[in-house]
Amino acid sequence: RKEVEQDPGPFNVPEGATVAFNCTYSNSASQSFFWYRQDCRKEPKLLMSVYSSGNEDGRFTAQLNRASQYISLLIRDSKLSDSATYLCVVIRPSGTYKYIFGTGTRLKVLA
C-alpha cells in the first residue's frame, strides 16, 4: 500500500458545483498535512495547511479524519480557474526526510 493515495480523477464538474477530494495515508502517527495546487506545467504551490479541527479559506475547506486516516479538500462554488491538480502532502513522523506527496487529483471545472 502506498504511504499516500489519491484518486487521480479527472473530476469534471460544472461551474458553481461543490467538489470534494480525499487523500488517505497509511502512517497513523503522521502529524502534519498540506494541500498543494499544481497548474499544468507549473510548480506546486501551497493551497492550505490542514489542521486537526479543520480549517477554511474562502471557498476551500480542509478536514482531517484521524480515525479513518484521510484528509479532505472541499471546494464550493467552483470556478473555471480552480481547474488544476490538487496534491496532498503528508509529513512522516520520523526520518530525516518527511514529505510524502500523493500523485494528485485532477480537477476540471467546465463552463
Add this chain to the structure above:
Amino acid sequence: DTGVSQNPRHKITKRGQNVTFRCDPISEHNRLYWYRQTLGQGPEFLTYFQNEAQLEKSRLLSDRFSAERPKGSFSTLEIQRTEQGDSAMYLCASSKGLAETQYFGPGTRLLVL
C-alpha cells in the same frame, strides 16, 4: 523576487550527455530539496540538504545523479550520461524548518533525445 529560482527552465540534450541544473532557494531557508516529476505523477523525492550537508538520498538517485550545495546557499543537480528515461521536470524546493511548508521553484524541464 525572493522566491525559489531554477536555471535553466528548459534543457534538451542528446542521450549520453551530461547536464547540470541550478537552484537558488529562498535566502533564509536552510533546507533544500530536489524532486523529479513525470506526467500524471506527484513529485518524487530525490535528495535533501540541510545547509551544505546532504542528509538523505532516494533510491531513485542512481550513481549517474549527483547533487551539491557547497556553501549552503544554491544547489546543483548533475545527471551524467543521460538516458531517455531521465526526461522529466526537475523541481527544487526550500523550507525553513524540517516539517514546514516547502516553496517550489518553477522547475527545469529536461528532454533527452
